Amino acid sequence: QVQLVESGGGLVQPGGSLRLSCAASGRTFNNYAMGWFRQAPGKAREFVAAIGWSVGNIDYADSVKGRFIISRDNAKNEVYLQMSSLKPEDTAVYYCATRWGGPDSRTNEYPYWGLGTQVTVSS
Secondary structure, three states: OOEEEEEOOEEEOOOOOEEEEEEEEOOOOOOEEEEEEEEOOOOOOEEEEEEOOOOOOEEEOOOOOOOEEEEEEOOOOEEEEEEOOOOHHHOEEEEEEEEEOOOOOOHHHOOEEOOOEEEEEOO
């Protein structure tokens, strides 16, 4: 059974940085893409970033380009989201997800999800 566990969330001031991690288990993840999504109160879950199994196969939402970096360690079955220059509008629960195949920005293309980690950007 696939299990995804996020960590690294917390409270940070505007302009600050955080690094989220997601540990995957339950199967081998060869050819599985890993994605990060977020959901703010009262809003729909939205795409943040995704990374494929192959090097360089990465996609970002326009709202985070230049501020967030997604990476993965295939040997550890982990994916990371380095977030910099954080803004109050980045406040949300951040979810890790995985799917067989390449990166995709559509929420419904991911069958496996973690429980999320809260990120709050506030002074």
